Amino acid sequence: MPVSDRPPAAAKTTTPRMAQGKRLLMDAAVRLASRLSCAQSVSLRELAREAGLNHNTFYRHFSSQDALLEEIVSDFGQQLRQGLTQARLTAPSLMEVTPTVVGWTLDFALAHQDVFTVAMRERFGPPGPIRHAIEAMLQQLQDDMLAELQARGALPALPEATLRPILAIIIDQIFKMCHEHIEAPEHRAQRLLDAKAMFETLMIGAVTRQAMSTPAANQTDMPPEKTQAKRTQ
Amino acid sequence: MPVSDRPPAAAKTTTPRMAQGKRLLMDAAVRLASRLSCAQSVSLRELAREAGLNHNTFYRHFSSQDALLEEIVSDFGQQLRQGLTQARLTAPSLMEVTPTVVGWTLDFALAHQDVFTVAMRERFGPPGPIRHAIEAMLQQLQDDMLAELQARGALPALPEATLRPILAIIIDQIFKMCHEHIEAPEHRAQRLLDAKAMFETLMIGAVTRQAMSTPAANQTDMPPEKTQAKRTQ
DNA sequence: TGTACATCAGTGAACGCGCGTTCACTGATGTAC
DNA sequence: TGTACATCAGTGAACGCGCGTTCACTGATGTAC
Numbered sequence: 001m002p003v004s005d006r007p008p009a010a011a012k013t014t015t016p017r018m019a020q021g022k023r024l025l026m027d028a029a030v031r032l033a034s035r036l037s038c039a040q041s042v043s044l045r046e047l048a049r050e051a052g053l054n055h056n057t058f059y060r061h062f063s064s065q066d067a068l069l070e071e072i073v074s075d076f077g078q079q080l081r082q083g084l085t086q087a088r089l090t091a092p093s094l095m096e097v098t099p100t101v102v103g104w105t106l107d108f109a110l111a112h113q114d115v116f117t118v119a120m121r122e123r124f125g126p127p128g129p130i131r132h133a134i135e136a137m138l139q140q141l142q143d144d145m146l147a148e149l150q151a152r153g154a155l156p157a158l159p160e161a162t163l164r165p166i167l168a169i170i171i172d173q174i175f176k177m178c179h180e181h182i183e184a185p186e187h188r189a190q191r192l193l194d195a196k197a198m199f200e201t202l203m204i205g206a207v208t209r210q211a212m213s214t215p216a217a218n219q220t221d222m223p224p225e226k227t228q229a230k231r232t233q
Numbered sequence: 234m235p236v237s238d239r240p241p242a243a244a245k246t247t248t249p250r251m252a253q254g255k256r257l258l259m260d261a262a263v264r265l266a267s268r269l270s271c272a273q274s275v276s277l278r279e280l281a282r283e284a285g286l287n288h289n290t291f292y293r294h295f296s297s298q299d300a301l302l303e304e305i306v307s308d309f310g311q312q313l314r315q316g317l318t319q320a321r322l323t324a325p326s327l328m329e330v331t332p333t334v335v336g337w338t339l340d341f342a343l344a345h346q347d348v349f350t351v352a353m354r355e356r357f358g359p360p361g362p363i364r365h366a367i368e369a370m371l372q373q374l375q376d377d378m379l380a381e382l383q384a385r386g387a388l389p390a391l392p393e394a395t396l397r398p399i400l401a402i403i404i405d406q407i408f409k410m411c412h413e414h415i416e417a418p419e420h421r422a423q424r425l426l427d428a429k430a431m432f433e434t435l436m437i438g439a440v441t442r443q444a445m446s447t448p449a450a451n452q453t454d455m456p457p458e459k460t461q462a463k464r465t466q
Numbered sequence: 467t468g469t470a471c472a473t474c475a476g477t478g479a480a481c482g483c484g485c486g487t488t489c490a491c492t493g494a495t496g497t498a499c
Numbered sequence: 500t501g502t503a504c505a506t507c508a509g510t511g512a513a514c515g516c517g518c519g520t521t522c523a524c525t526g527a528t529g530t531a532c
Contacts, residue, residue: 021508037358038271043485054510059487061508117357124353124412125270165427166434169406176405179357194398197442201399204445205438209430212437254475276518287477292520294475 022061024051026072034114039069039122039130069122069130076115077137081144083108088148097154102174102195103188109178110185120179142167156207166202173198255294257284259305267347272302272355272363302355302363309348310370314377316341321381330387335407335428336421342411343418353412375400389440399435406431 028051033039042065048055062068083104091100109116123134145167149155155163177191261284266272275298281288295301316337324333342349356367378400382388388396410424 019508035359037273038354040270041274044487045485053508055485056487056511057509120357121271121354124350124357126268127416165431169402169431172405172409173402183360198398198402201438201442202434203438204441205434205436208437208441209434252475277520278518286475288518289478289520290476 019061021051021053021057024053025058025061026068026075027051029068030072030114030118033069034117037121038125039118040065040125066129069118070133072115073119073122073130073133073137076112076119077133077140079112080108080137081140084141085144085148088152091152094152094154097149097152098196098199099192102177102192105174106178106181106185106188106191109181113182116178116182120175138171141171145171156203158206158210162206162210166206169202170199252294254284254286254290257286258291258294259301259308260284262301263305263347263351266302267350270354271358272351273298273358299362302351303366305348306352306355306363306366306370309345309352310366310373312345313341313370314373317374318377318381321385324385327385327387330382330385331429331432332425335410335425338407339411339414339418339421339424342415346415349411349415353408371404374404378404389436391439391443395439395443399439402435403432 025047028047029039029042032042032046032050036042044058044065045055048058051057058068062071084101087101087104088097091097119134119137122130123138125131142164146155146160146163174195177195181188181191258280261280262272262275265275265279265283269275277291277298278288281291284290291301295304317334320334320337321330324330352367352370355363356371358364375397379388379393379396407428410428414421414424
């Protein structure tokens with residue numbers, strides 16, 4: 001018995017008029033996968049049951065489980081990127097960029113626990129389309145972060161080759177923090193402080209380390225030969 | 234047809250005289266799980282087939298899949314801890330501690346690809362005995378690292394509460410590096426440099442950040458009231 | 467040293483069940499004229 | 500505006516298969532006396 005209510009004008013995603021069943025299947029997949037050990041072990045029958053559909057409807061919308069998961073990840077990535085860009089812009093002052101952005105991220109993770117959990121797990125899964133989609137998303141997050149924080153003047157003047165590995169660490173750690181936050185959301189304030197400390201430690205460390213290796217252009221007037229000795233090993 | 238060769242006097246693990254079939258099952262499980270999306274999706278029949286045993290032999294040695302995985306993780310953790318402790322002691326000089334330890338870890342990861350891969354995946358799996366075993370192992374690694382690096386004088390004089398989050402980041406990143414190394418082992422030298430840069434950035438950052446927040450005891454003679462302003466936000 | 471017995475590792479048949487996938491079908495929606 | 504037809508979302512029966520688990524069994528190893 002096909003249901004004939006029109007789907008709401010704008011669904012959760014940007015895709016125009018996504019079929020109702022498709023949306024139901026994607027949501028059900030995320031819900032189930034977050035409870036299981038991995039997304040691939042959700043059975044098609046179980047999925048259809050969770051979505052309230054016939055077990056064959058899956059084949060109408062997806063060619064494989066991987067295709068389903070890929071679409072879930074790309075949807076999730078779009079929302080995350082947009083939200084982060086917005087959060088970076090709305091931070092009232094430079095000092096509040098980190099708390100604002102991390103705060104928004106923690107809240108977003110809590111509001112989208114299931115898909116966050118799934119993404120966290122699949123990230124280290126076997127190489128394939130899903131892992132690739134997650135890695136592409138993380139790379140985009142890093143690109144956005146670099147460009148937008150630089151635009152706000154929130155990053156020290158360091159070469160991109162120095163900044164990128166640091167941003168990668170920050171992204172990794174914030175994701176891990178989100179994962180912990182989902183399981184224990186009562187320490188939100190402490191997490192914001194921890195994130196700020198991590199951000200500062202890395203940035204101050206990178207700036208100081210650069211100053212130590214090329215001090216000629218900076219505050220000291222030690223001859224460069226002497227200070228270069230510090231760089232050995 | 235029971236095989237009657239005696240098992241080698243000392244098996245891969247410390248457990249005295251582990252039954253041959255048990256060893257075969259544990260090795261097979263690691264091999265299979267590393268190929269699949271997650272350890273839990275290895276079927277008992279598949280496992281027995283891979284181990285070359287009857288599908289019922291599993292029940293002779295393990296009460297559940299979780300029990301099997303727990304034993305695998307604890308075995309792995311023991312080897313990793315011992316090797317790391319050894320590597321820290323054998324580093325010829327202070328400057329070479331990081332390259333020695335990270336180098337040993339990368340080689341170990343490569344030599345134990347499968348179990349490394351499985352541990353990496355299960356770490357963010359659903360809460361339960363396996364994840365707990367992995368978290369306990371990581372905590373022990375952090376404890377060892379703190380105690381042994383401090384004993385060698387390889388850490389700056391910072392409070393434990395400052396050092397521990399930094400060690401956690403380093404452990405996370407080295408694990409991630411091992412994961413990448415398994416898939417692209419040709420960049421070993423670069424990885425050692427990257428690890429050293431990360432270690433230095435974090436340590437220098439932590440020391441500098443502390444110096445900035447409590448400068449009274451240090452090089453400047455600014456009145457503390459003034460410098461404390463730097464700590465706000 | 468020999469014997470009797472318990473324990474242990476491994477075997478093979480049998481069971482009922484949920485699974486993925488196929489097929490032919492229904493009814494609603496969209497489009498060409 | 501109406502009609503005819505194609506496309507699309509969803510249905511339900513049927514299939515063969517691999518699965519986890521149980522059971523009663525075999526033969527080797529270890530131990531008490």
